[in-house]
Amino acid sequence: MFKSNTFFYHLKLDIYMFKLLQRLFKYNTDSFYRKDQMGILARYLREKDNWDLHLNNTKHYILNYFNENNPTNIMVIGSGWLLDFPEVILVNTEVNVILCDISHPAQIVNKYKNSKNIHFKRMDATGGLLKLAENSNTISEFITQLSGFKNNLDFTQYNMVVSLNVLNQLDILLVEYLETKFEVNDEYKQKIKQIVQEQHLSILPKGSSVLITDYIEKSITNTGVVADKGLVNTDLGIYSNIKKWNWVFDTHKRYRSGVNTTMEVIAISK
Ligand SMILES: C[S@@+](CC[C@H](N)C(=O)[O-])C[C@H]1O[C@@H](n2cnc3c(N)ncnc32)[C@H](O)[C@@H]1O
Secondary structure, eight states: OOOOHHHHHHHHHHHHHHHHHHHHSOOOHHHHHHHHHHHHHHHHHHSHHHHHHHHHHHHHHHHHHHHHHOOSEEEEETOTTOTTSOHHHHHSOOOEEEEEESSOOHHHHHHTTTOTTEEEEEOOTTSSHHHHHHHOSSHHHHHHHHHTOOOOOOOTTOSEEEEESOHHHHHHHHHHHHHTTSOOOHHHHHHHHHHHHHHHHHHSOTTSEEEEEEEEEEEEOTTOOEEEEESOOSOOOSOEEEEEEEEEEESSSTTBTTBEEEEEEEEEEO
8 A cells, every 4th residue: 555665664753753752741532542543553564464464355345345336425434544445446436435533644644635535534433432531530430421322423324334443443442541541440341342332333324334343352372372352242233245364463472462463353244
């Protein structure tokens, strides 16, 4: 996707500058999510060959759906660096594409700033839980409000909605953000995961959605011992055209200290 070495050089410089600035300022959700995005890019550059296999699988799945359904109006949730979205849709068609993320990398906004059919929408895809997390004074205050919370985002005007490797990120990052403020016990983590994921699935319009997500995290030790952790504990609902693959995620033993991490990924049409 990124064509020149100069582009990578500048991205590496950006990561370095971002880390430097980050040491000087405290977190709000904005800096928290931008830090995570920088982490994604840094890991991609470290693990490029393995990641490219996963990214190509994702892109092929989306492109096949696109070619079969000829959508005119596409919503992409979790667009980020667009590592996993087919560039051909963005540059070789005039289809209307709305890229939605909590934070858009300046390099991506700059890259597409002259494309009339590509629009950037800064949006919390949980429907407002990040504001709630920012404004809560205690974890129980957050959990009480979560219980009555409804994600009211409406994507029915789009004839293709792509949930782009974001499903479990919605709860994992939200919990990590909450943990910068409070202690979050396992019971609360499960509750957050269930509510956030259920509501995300419920806002994907039936008959026009594609969802790609890692759903099992495998930790592999040097002796080959494997431990599985489920990342999605919600019924994915009625879907078709299932594809699955493995994503060799971290071979530098940095995501989980001392072990390699591979993700099992599922792609579905809903
Ligand atoms: C694992 S990445 C997916 C890969 C991404 N397509 C890319 O190429 O960078 C998840 C993306 O979802 C975004 N995200 C996470 N939580 C979000 C939320 N609550 N609302 C909107 N976007 C969110 C992150 O900022 C990140 O860009």
